Amino acid sequence: MRSKSVSLLLPFVGLLAGSVVVVLANPRADSGTIEGKVTYTGTPPKMKPIDMAKEPTCAKEHNPPEMAQNVVTGPGNVLEYVVVYISAGGPPSPTPTQAARYDQKGCMYIPHVLPMQVDQPLQIYTDDPFAHNIHPLPKLNPEWNKSQPPGAPPIETKWSKPEFIEVKCNIHPWMHGYFAVLKTSRYAVTDNNGSFSLKGLPPDKYTVTSWQEQYGTQSQEVTLAAGETKTITFTYKVTPYLY
Amino acid sequence: MKSITSVVAFFFGSLGLALAAGTTPCFAQTDIHFHTVTGPMEAHIGGLAGHSSDGKTLYRRFCVGCHGASGDGNGENAIWFDPTLGFAKPRDFTLGVFKCRSTPTGALPTDEDLFDAVTRGFVTTNMPEWRSLTNQERANLVAFVKTFSTRWQTDKAGTPIAIPPEPPAKIESILHGRELFQKMECWKCHGSEGRGDGPSAATLTDSKGNPIRPYDFTTGERFKCGVSNHDLYRIFMTGLDGTPMPSFADNIKPEEAWDLVHFLRTLQVSIKTPELGTFRQWVSAHPGQLKPIGQEAPPGK
Structure with missing residues (x-):
């Protein structure tokens, strides 16, 4: 009886050991990449220049003025600041211990969209010689609002539920950004060519999701074989209005 | 077959009736x-x-x-x-x-x-x-x-913030509070005289995007969250969540916070607080010694 149960268990143990070996001994050989672009069809809204006259230091620093960043387009009908991430598939990703960093500099949030994983430490810095208030507007996580005068240490925090959180400064109402709090650390934000690349993915069936602050989420299924690179495109239908 | 149809018809009929009833305005509470x-x-x-x-x-x-x-x-x-x-x-x-x-x-x-x-x-x-x-x-x-x-x-309710005992509202406390009002940039929304007319006041919105006004101290109206000095202390140390009013707890020490409370009381010109009396007395004895509150001139000007 005992020998039977052991023999029954053996294949599982073998399977487990095998997969551990694959992960530990050979992390890269079979890992693949999902890359591509985020594009749009239609007429995007025209971004307006940001009037920073209320904060003369910033108005001086941004000359010509910065444009609003709700919908940032590039040549070839591409969209910048789109978060692309693995929403299903692959092994679970451990919570990074390295803090995600968000900066307030010259009355702008840098980066405009900051992806991070649930429970990953988040540090919010200010470089500006005047006060800001950091006011994230979550729906699922607790909303808070903190003042950060010049020279104040970074605000250290984290978010415990996945959510796209708008961030604003009430003193400088043009300051507007997002925390993309995700269940994974497999994410990318499109650059000014609209490009993204998700590397180091073990073979699996994945759901890849993109998120743009005006146009929301889209998802695609991608099956990745060992060592394979697949190219996908997300296309948003845009309208000339902000909502 | 016919009986099935009638059953189905009856089912959907009653469903429609139920839906209609659900959308009827509720006059009866x-x-x-x-x-x-x-x-x-x-x-x-x-x-x-x-x-x-x-x-x-x-x-x-x-x-x-x-x-x-x-x-x-x-x-x-x-x-x-x-x-x-x-x-x-x-x-x-x-x-x-x-x-x-x-x-x-x-x-x-x-x-x-x-x-x-x-x-x-x-x-x-x-x-x-x-x-x-x-x-x-x-x-x-x-x-x-x-x-x-x-x-x-x-979630559990938070732990109430610790508030040290209030020191007397002496002029030193009021003047230090005034420095904090400048340094923490309270005036950006509340205005240099506390009238709620600072440079950022007009664009303020609450978390739902509705316009909202900063408190005008000069009216002498009750604060949003109470009337006492303790209430005032709590307001700026905890912030008013859901509004543009942030928490200053990370940047104002608990003992300094009382100084700001004492200064804020001097802004309530219509109810003539004791703090206002102390402050006015000092100002008339020290003419021209206070720098105005508000945007400092850029360096070199």
């Missing part, structure tokens, strides 16, 4: 369907226990008109509240975000905080005080309000 998200809740105010099952009846009678059957602040009266005229929309209880708290920013208020808010109401808004209800009734209402957001199931 008893027809209101409450969309609470949690089971029964309790509230504890000192030794007093409130029960949501009892609070429901009171809510239906006194609160539903503005705060709505699902507690989202969209009651039938809500459309008449115009934030552009300074009248805040009714609180949306489904968010679990509250202005008047003794707890740090981001934390849930205590049951006492909610009880106090219901009791005192919100001056400058359409929320009246509810002293007309008994303590038990208000405790029951607090318990019921907690059923609209799942936050009360997953």
Whole structure:
């Protein structure tokens, strides 16, 4: 009886050991990449220049003025600041211990969209010689609002539920950004060519999701074989209005 | 076959009837369907226990008109509240975000905080005080309000911030408070004289995007969250969550916070506070010694 149960268990143990070996001994050989672009069809809204006259230091620093960043387009009908991430598939990703960093500099949030994983430490810095208030507007996580005068240490925090959180400064109402709090650390934000690349993915069936602050989420299924690179495109239908 | 069709027809017919009934305006108060998200809740105010099952009846009678059957602040009266005229929309209880708290920013208020808010109401808004209800009734209402957001199931109420004893409001304290008012840039919204007319005042919105005005100290009106110096201390150290008013707890030391309280009292020119008397006396004895509050001239000018 005992020998039977052991023999029954053996294949599982073998399977487990095998997969551990694959992960530990050979992390890269079979890992693949999902890359591509985020594009749009239609007429995007025209971004307006940001009037920073209320904060003369910033108005001086941004000359010509910065444009609003709700919908940032590039040549070839591409969209910048789109978060692309693995929403299903692959092994679970451990919570990074390295803090995600968000900066307030010259009355702008840098980066405009900051992806991070649930429970990953988040540090919010200010470089500006005047006060800001950091006011994230979550729906699922607790909303808070903190003042950060010049020279104040970074605000250290984290978010415990996945959510796209708008961030604003009430003193400088043009300051507007997002925390993309995700269940994974497999994410990318499109650059000014609209490009993204998700590397180091073990073979699996994945759901890849993109998120743009005006146009929301889209998802695609991608099956990745060992060592394979697949190219996908997300296309948003845009309208000339902000909502 | 025929019998099946008739059964199906009967089913859909009655479904349609049910749907129609559901969309009929509820004139009879008893027809209101409450969309609470949690089971029964309790509230504890000192030794007093409130029960949501009892609070429901009171809510239906006194609160539903503005705060709505699902507690989202969209009651039938809500459309008449115009934030552009300074009248805040009714609180949306489904968010679990509250202005008047003794707890740090981001934390849930205590049951006492909610009880106090219901009791005192919100001056400058359409929320009246509810002293007309008994303590038990208000405790029951607090318990019921907690059923609209799942936050009360997953999170605990925060721990009230520690407030050191108030030192005397001497002139040194007032002047230091004035420096803090400049340094923390309170004037950006509240204005250099506390009139609520700072450079950022006009663009302020609450977390739902509705316009909101900064408090005008010169009116001498009650604060949003109370009347006492302790209430004032709590307001800027915890922040008024859901509004542009942030918490300063990370950057103002507890003992310094009293200095700011004492200075803020000098802005209430219409009610002539003792702090204002002390301050005016000092100013008349030291003419031209105070730098004006507000935007400092850029270096080199």
